[in-house]
Amino acid sequence: MKEFASIDIGTSYTRVLMGRMGDDGVIQINGAGVSPSQGVRNGGVVNIEQTVQSIQTAAREAELMSGLVVEEAVVNITGKHLKGENSRGVVAVTNRDRVVTESDVLRVIEGAQNIRIPADQEILHVLSREFVVDDQSGIRDPIGMTGVRLESEVHIVTAGKTALTNLRKAVNAAGIRVTNLVMSSLASSEAVLTSGEKDLGVAVVDIGSGVTDIIVYVDGGVFSSATLPWGGSHVTQDLSFGLKIPMEAAELVKRNSGCVQIAAVDPIEKIELPAMSGRPPRWVLRQEIAAIMEPRMREIFELVDQELMRSGKKNALSGGVVITGGGSRVEGAASLAEEVFSMAVRKGNPLPLGGFFDRVDGPEFATSVGLLIGAAQSTDTARKAPRESGSGWMQKLRSWVSENL
Ligand SMILES: Nc1ncnc2c1ncn2[C@@H]1O[C@H](COP(=O)(O)OP(=O)(O)OP(=O)(O)O)[C@@H](O)[C@H]1O
Numbered sequence: 001m002k003e004f005a006s007i008d009i010g011t012s013y014t015r016v017l018m019g020r021m022g023d024d025g026v027i028q029i030n031g032a033g034v035s036p037s038q039g040v041r042n043g044g045v046v047n048i049e050q051t052v053q054s055i056q057t058a059a060r061e062a063e064l065m066s067g068l069v070v071e072e073a074v075v076n077i078t079g080k081h082l083k084g085e086n087s088r089g090v091v092a093v094t095n096r097d098r099v100v101t102e103s104d105v106l107r108v109i110e111g112a113q114n115i116r117i118p119a120d121q122e123i124l125h126v127l128s129r130e131f132v133v134d135d136q137s138g139i140r141d142p143i144g145m146t147g148v149r150l151e152s153e154v155h156i157v158t159a160g161k162t163a164l165t166n167l168r169k170a171v172n173a174a175g176i177r178v179t180n181l182v183m184s185s186l187a188s189s190e191a192v193l194t195s196g197e198k199d200l201g202v203a204v205v206d207i208g209s210g211v212t213d214i215i216v217y218v219d220g221g222v223f224s225s226a227t228l229p230w231g232g233s234h235v236t237q238d239l240s241f242g243l244k245i246p247m248e249a250a251e252l253v254k255r256n257s258g259c260v261q262i263a264a265v266d267p268i269e270k271i272e273l274p275a276m277s278g279r280p281p282r283w284v285l286r287q288e289i290a291a292i293m294e295p296r297m298r299e300i301f302e303l304v305d306q307e308l309m310r311s312g313k314k315n316a317l318s319g320g321v322v323i324t325g326g327g328s329r330v331e332g333a334a335s336l337a338e339e340v341f342s343m344a345v346r347k348g349n350p351l352p353l354g355g356f357f358d359r360v361d362g363p364e365f366a367t368s369v370g371l372l373i374g375a376a377q378s379t380d381t382a383r384k385a386p387r388e389s390g391s392g393w394m395q396k397l398r399s400w401v402s403e404n405l
């Protein structure tokens with residue numbers, strides 16, 4: 001049985017998951033390791049040696065648990081260097097019977113990649129949104145349909161070359177082969193969304209420590225994506241500065257007593273700040289804490305809202321917004337988000353898998369679980385014959401794209 005692994009290199013934590021496909025077709029998680037990240041800033045590798053250490057520590061923990069070794073993995077990529085844009089391709093259907101074949105699909109997707117890319121960027125993903133055969137739009141799998149003209153609508157994501165190089169270097173130096181690099185928001189959404197939500201129209205907002213990743217689905221496909229260089233660590237920084245306590249103490253205060261909704265906090269409730277050597281104990285109003293945290297979180301959500309509006313599809317999101325990532329754990333996050341977006345917001349945990357799922361059952365594991373699902377799918381198609389099902393060619397497309405990286 002084939003095993004697979006994922007690595008989520010985050011600004012605050014590096015997470016390694018190992019899994020295998022169960023006989024029932026459900027992914028079994030058989031190893032999970034988490035280590036504090038060193039050498040990562042706003043989602044990007046800034047110190048390779050330190051990142052290698054974090055990967056190795058997390059991988060070792062996962063390996064001890066599973067009794068297996070991580071040889072290759074699907075790895076996340078994030079950072080504000082990621083740019084998403086929509087494009088389209090048009091080709092004539094060449095076959096004599098005018099039946100769309102796989103080669104027409106590959107040609108039309110290739111044609112859609114004909115966009116101007118800055119010299120320091122390269123294509124990371126070409127995500128097919130829909131096909132149009134003659135005048136018939138909204139087609140997901142055009143193979144076998146009859147027509148003379150095939151169009152494709154795609155969402156293209158490009159990534160900074162330097163960021164790609166540093167990431168690959170760090171994982172390789174940890175002794176692990178990178179099978180695929182996947183944009184964090186794509187992975188997170190794979191873990192927390194149902195396909196029904198993607199069809200309805202939905203946005204996923206993964207609030208991490210140093211970045212917030214946004215992805216918008218319309219009619220089942222990716223319509224837009226963006227990454228903001230802000231996250232939970234900025235809330236912690238504000239607390240550290242505002243309460244004049246170290247970052248570690250501010251992190252504890254945020255997790256144990258923090259709230260991003262001033263109005264939801266009892267106005268007379270006080271908490272004791274974590275003890276610091278040489279200082280007498282100090283009590284502060286919980287409302288004072290919320291008064292520091294809410295403006296920063298509101299600002300982050302306002303920037304997210306701007307991205308949703310920029311996509312032009314905010315009104316098409318009947319499935320609302322799903323917030324995930326460790327930063328979404330903060331008390332009051334969903335209510336504040338609802339207020340800022342004027343939309344329904346739910347919190348997103350990874351959808352259940354088998355094995356040691358209890359070890360990854362939290363929003364901070366959304367990216368790593370999504371990457372593991374992707375790893376399972378590519379392993380699965382690698383084993384199968386060329387094209388067996390509708391989703392098979394999508395997989396093929398994906399690997400075709402990564403082969404051309
Ligand atoms: N219980 C909690 N309450 C409030 N905040 C929390 C809680 N648990 C985690 N966080 C915050 O979540 C953030 C870390 O989230 P996560 O692990 O998803 O980030 P990351 O993947 O390491 O970083 P990034 O995705 O930005 O590169 C930190 O800012 C942390 O303070």
Ligand SMILES: [Mg+2]
Binds near residue numbers: 009011209325367
């Ligand atoms: Mg993250």
